[in-house]
Each structure stands twice: as C-alpha cells, then as structure tokens.
Amino acid sequence: MIAFENVGLRYGHGPEILKDLSFSIDPGSFHFLTGPSGSGKTSLLRLLLLSLKPTRGRVTMFGEDVIKLDRDRLLQMRRHIGIVFQEFRLLDHLTTFENVALPLRVRGQSETSYRANVEELLDWVGLGDRMDAYPSLLSGGEKQRAAIARAVIAKPDILLADEPTGNVDPELSERLLHLFEELNRMGTTIILATHELALLDKFGYPRMLLNEGELVIHE
Amino acid sequence: MSEGLKIGFYRPGPIVPAQSVAGRTLMLLIGIMTFLSCVTFGGVLLVQKSAVGWSADVGRELTIQIRPVDGEVLESNIRLAISLAEAIPGVAEARALSLEESEALLEPWLGAGLDLSDLSIPRLVIVRLSDPNAADITRLESEIAGIAGAGLETHAAWRVQLNTMAGTIVVSGILVLSLILVATALAIVFATRGTMSTNREIVDVLHFIGASNRFIAGEFQGRFLMIGLKGGAAGGLAAIVFFIAVGMAINAVMPEPSSAQLGFFFGRFALGLNGLLGIAGVVMVIAGLTAITSRLTVRRFLLQIS
Ligand SMILES: Nc1ncnc2c1ncn2[C@@H]1O[C@H](COP(=O)(O)OP(=O)(O)O)[C@@H](O)[C@H]1O
Ligand SMILES: [Mg+2]
Numbered sequence: 355m356i357a358f359e360n361v362g363l364r365y366g367h368g369p370e371i372l373k374d375l376s377f378s379i380d381p382g383s384f385h386f387l388t389g390p391s392g393s394g395k396t397s398l399l400r401l402l403l404l405s406l407k408p409t410r411g412r413v414t415m416f417g418e419d420v421i422k423l424d425r426d427r428l429l430q431m432r433r434h435i436g437i438v439f440q441e442f443r444l445l446d447h448l449t450t451f452e453n454v455a456l457p458l459r460v461r462g463q464s465e466t467s468y469r470a471n472v473e474e475l476l477d478w479v480g481l482g483d484r485m486d487a488y489p490s491l492l493s494g495g496e497k498q499r500a501a502i503a504r505a506v507i508a509k510p511d512i513l514l515a516d517e518p519t520g521n522v523d524p525e526l527s528e529r530l531l532h533l534f535e536e537l538n539r540m541g542t543t544i545i546l547a548t549h550e551l552a553l554l555d556k557f558g559y560p561r562m563l564l565n566e567g568e569l570v571i572h573e
Numbered sequence: 574m575s576e577g578l579k580i581g582f583y584r585p586g587p588i589v590p591a592q593s594v595a596g597r598t599l600m601l602l603i604g605i606m607t608f609l610s611c612v613t614f615g616g617v618l619l620v621q622k623s624a625v626g627w628s629a630d631v632g633r634e635l636t637i638q639i640r641p642v643d644g645e646v647l648e649s650n651i652r653l654a655i656s657l658a659e660a661i662p663g664v665a666e667a668r669a670l671s672l673e674e675s676e677a678l679l680e681p682w683l684g685a686g687l688d689l690s691d692l693s694i695p696r697l698v699i700v701r702l703s704d705p706n707a708a709d710i711t712r713l714e715s716e717i718a719g720i721a722g723a724g725l726e727t728h729a730a731w732r733v734q735l736n737t738m739a740g741t742i743v744v745s746g747i748l749v750l751s752l753i754l755v756a757t758a759l760a761i762v763f764a765t766r767g768t769m770s771t772n773r774e775i776v777d778v779l780h781f782i783g784a785s786n787r788f789i790a791g792e793f794q795g796r797f798l799m800i801g802l803k804g805g806a807a808g809g810l811a812a813i814v815f816f817i818a819v820g821m822a823i824n825a826v827m828p829e830p831s832s833a834q835l836g837f838f839f840g841r842f843a844l845g846l847n848g849l850l851g852i853a854g855v856v857m858v859i860a861g862l863t864a865i866t867s868r869l870t871v872r873r874f875l876l877q878i879s
Contacts (some may be wrong), residue, residue, distance in 0.1 A: 403781060433783040443778050447590040461786035
C-alpha cells in the first residue's frame with residue numbers, strides 16, 4: 355500500500371531532514387511512528403499526506419509513484435487518506451458538527467445525506483452533546499476527538515495521526531488508542547506518531563523509530 | 574418534534590467566514606466605485622438628454638431680425654417677412670414679437686420701464702417649423718435677404734457648438750467610467766489576494782481534507798459575488814438618492830424662473846426610466862466584474878500554492 359525507497363527530504367536548501375528511508379506498509383496494519391522531538395515524524399507524515407514531495411528516492415502509494423501524480427489524481431488519492439494534525443487545525447468559525455462534516459461537504463454531499471452519520475460518529479467519540487459548540491469552547495481532549503472524528507468521517511483507507519494523545523491525560527490517551535484500534539479492526543491502515551513510551555508499551559503495535567531523520571527500527 | 578424542526582431548518586455555516594475585515598473594506602470600496610460610476614453615468618446621461626432636447630427645440634424655431642432702415646416702413650417689412658415665411662413648406666407659423674414682448678425679453682438686460690419706441694432696435698419675427706427636416710431654409714434665407722435690413726438667424730452654429738460640447742462630455746464620461754472599472758478590478762485583485770492570504774489556513778485545511786480547487790474557489794467566489802452585489806446595490810442606491818437630493822436642492826435654492834431654465838437644461842434632474850435602468854446596469858456590471866475578477870484571482874492563487 356505504501357512503499358518508500360531511499361527517500362530523502364530537505365526543506366528548501368536546508369539540511370536533509372529525512373535520510374534514506376526505505377520501508378513498506380501493508381494494508382490493514384497499525385504502526386507507531388516514534389522518535390524524539392525534531393526527529394522528523396511530522397515531516398514523514400507530510401510525505402504520506404502528499405503535501406510534500408520527496409527530494410530524492412521514490413514514494414509509492416496505492417501503487418503509483420507520487421512524483422508523477424497530476425493535480426486530479428493527487429486529489430483523488432488524498433480522499434483516501436485521513437489526517438489528525440498535531441495542532442488539530444479545526445476551523446474556528448465552524449461548529450464541531452460542521453468541522454467533522456467538512457470532508458463530506460467538500461466531496462459535494464448534502465447535509466441531509468450525512469447528518470445522521472456525523473451525529474453517530476460524534477456520539478461514538480463522546481462529543482454527542484458538543485455538536486453545536488465552536489472549537490474555542492472545547493477542551494483540549496474534546497478538540498482532539500473532534501479532529502479524529504473529522505479524519506475518519508469519510509472512511510479513509512489510511513489514517514495518519516500526529517501525536518493525537520499529546521494534549522490529553524493518560525486516561526483519555528488510552529481511550530483514544532482504543533478508538534484507533536477499533537478503526538483498525540474495521541480495516542483502516544493506521545500510522546500514529548507519538549513519543550509516549552507508556553503507550554508504546556501498553557499497545558504492542560510494530561514501531562518505526564526515527565532518529566535524526568534516519569529510520570533505526572522498522573518492525 | 575422540536576428536534577425535527579431544528580434539523581429541518583439547519584443550514585451549514587459558510588466555509589469562508591462572512592465577517593472578514595477584507596470583506597467589509599472591499600464592500601465599502603465597491604460601494605464607492607459603484608457610486609462614482611453611477612454619478613458619472615447619470616451625469617453624462619443628463620447632459621446628453623438635455624443637449625438633444627435643447628438642440629431639437631432650438632432647431633424647431635428660426636428668428637428673422639428686421640432692423641429699421643431709413644426710407645423703409647418697418648411694419649410693412651415685418652408683414653412681408655411673415656407672408657414670405659408662411660409661404661415656405663414646413664413652416665407652421667410666423668409671428669412678429671410685439672413691442673411689449675420685445676421689451677420683456679430685453680428687460681433683464683436693460684431694466685424695467687423701458688420704452689422701445691424711443692430706440693431704433695431691431696424687431697423679431699419668430700418662425701416655428703412643423704417639420705425642421707422638410708422646411709426649405711435656404712429658400713427662406715434668400716427671400717428674406719431681399720428685404721432691406723432683414724436677416725435670418727438659424728441658430729445652426731450655436732447648435733453645432735452645443736452638440737460638440739455634449740459629445741465631448743459623453744466621451745470624457747465614458748473614459749472616466751472605464752477608468753473607474755479598471756481601478757475597481759485592480760482593487761478587487763488586491764483585496765482577493767489579501768483575503769486568500771488571511772484565510773490561508775482554511776485553504777490549506779480544505780486541501781488536506783480532500784477539497785478540489787474548484788470547490789474552494791466556489792466557496793470564495795460565492796463570498797465575493799455577495800460582496801459585489803451588496804456593495805454595488807448600496808452604491809447604486811446612494812447615487813439615486815444623490816440625484817434626487819441635487820434635484821431638490823436646485824429647486825429650493827434657485828428662484829423659480831431660473832430653476833425652470835436649469836430644469837430645462839438638466840432635464841429637471843430627472844434621470845427617468847432609462848437612467849434608473851442604466852444605474853441598475855452599472856450595479857450589475859460591477860457585481861459581475863467583482864465575481865469574474867475574484868474568480869480568476871482565486872484560481873491563480875490556488876494554482877500558485879499547490
Ligand atoms: N517547514 C519547515 N521548514 C524547515 N524546516 C522544518 C520545517 N518543518 C520542520 N522542519 C525541521 O525538520 C526537522 C524535523 O521536524 P519534524 O518533522 O517536525 O519532527 P518531529 O515531528 O519529529 O518533531 C526539525 O529540525 C525541524 O526544525
Ligand atoms: Mg511533530
């Protein structure tokens with residue numbers, strides 16, 4: 355589903371942030387992406403989100419070389435990928451419901467067709483009574499769950515999550531992890547970046563460990 | 574029950590925030606530009622309408638001037654001129670101004686209580702044409718020339734001057750209007766780019782969750798079309814109010830007869846139906862210009878960032 359061959363990445367003329375990455379990820383798998391802060395986790399996720407192109411090497415997703423994608427194909431591919439940003443990136447002027455429904459709305463679906471689905475998902479992540487609240491009124495944990503709901507509402511094949519437990523207490527972290535497990539069980543491929551060792555130990559999924567831009571472990 | 578109603582009336586919030594500062598500034602700018610365009614347009618229309626009307630009125634009248642000449646009987650020359658004029662096809666009526674009428678005409682210049690019989694001033698015969706195109710003015714001119722001391726005044730030179738002036742004003746007006754439209758388009762380009770940059774985060778998030786450029790452009794265009802329509806309507810309305818106010822001010826400030834004269838010149842400051850339609854047209858053009866310009870600018874912006 356995803357294959358990296360000798361991939362390198364640099365921002366502008368800066369130093370190489372990711373060096374010589376080679377790995378592949380099977381459909382339906384669950385990986386932890388870990389490593390110290392600044393090791394390149396977010397940069398790797400941006401490559402996977404197709405928001406950056408590798409400066410060298412080859413990235414293949416869904417069987418296609420990403421460097422060759424035209425605008426339309428890139429858009430189609432992105433619609434199979436869900437993303438939870440480290441800083442959530444909810445839109446402040448939209449309610450929780452509207453934020454979560456946004457991926458369906460941009461796909462041209464009508465509000466009547468998706469309302470029930472969105473409400474069900476919000477109930478499932480425990481935001482059923484916060485649907486009409488704006489992000490500025492949500493707690494860190496609530497924003498986190500809204501961001502996760504937005505990432506999965508369109509049933510992506512791949513879910514990328516950047517430190518989705520970074521802003522919540524350990525108890526909620528675990529509950530969110532169970533939520534990702536549930537999604538994975540339903541067939542979504544998950545790559546979850548985190549540097550919380552406790553979570554890694556508790557949930558024994560294979561790890562990809564980055565250190566200074568190099569992949570030191572890939573299980 | 575109440576849940577059902579709430580859902581029934583639910584409308585998703587706009588993806589581009591309605592209350593963005595650039596939006597309000599742009600609306601004000603478009604309002605002002607529309608106002609200027611409408612005033613220019615209305616002014617040109619009034620000048621043009623008045624010039625055409627005045628020129629036609631003047632063209633319907635000729636004046637024969639008969640100076641007293643020694644050895645001639647003025648009264649019989651006047652009668653001769655009248656009968657010559659009335660014999661010309663296309664002439665409706667020829668009439669000599671009485672002494673009193675001539676006095677009334679000269680009163681503003683020479684003062685009241687004037688006795689014209691003491692002065693040897695020319696007498697006037699007013700010739701009204703029923704059809705200015707059919708009348709044989711050249712024949713009338715040559716026949717009148719046969720009367721000692723008589724001459725025909727056709728106002729032709731004056732009309733040419735009036736038409737040239739009106740034409741110059743119309744051309745300048747069209748030039749000003751075009752410049753205003755170009756300036757508006759440029760301002761919209763800058764405002765659109767500003768708004769896009771301000772809302773860059775929204776654009777990026779939309780891209781990441783799978784929105785096409787087409788979808789994003791549509792959301793922004795919708796905003797700009799609304800801004801264009803609202804700003805344009807406000808500017809157009811202000812222009813109409815302006816014309817009504819100026820018309821009323823002229824009637825209030827000017828003494829009755831001169832106000833009537835000015836009203837005659839400016840078509841009583843009445844834009845009329847085609848004036849209102851024209852203003853509506855200007856508003857539509859500006860709203861359309863806003864929509865198209867911002868559409869192109871948004872497209873360019875999206876292509877540049879992806
Ligand atoms: N947009 C950028 N431009 C330049 N350098 C960047 C940019 N984003 C990240 N970096 C650099 O890349 C390195 C890896 O960052 P990042 O991928 O965010 O790591 P992590 O998510 O593991 O903390 C850091 O040294 C960071 O300074
Ligand atoms: Mg990071």
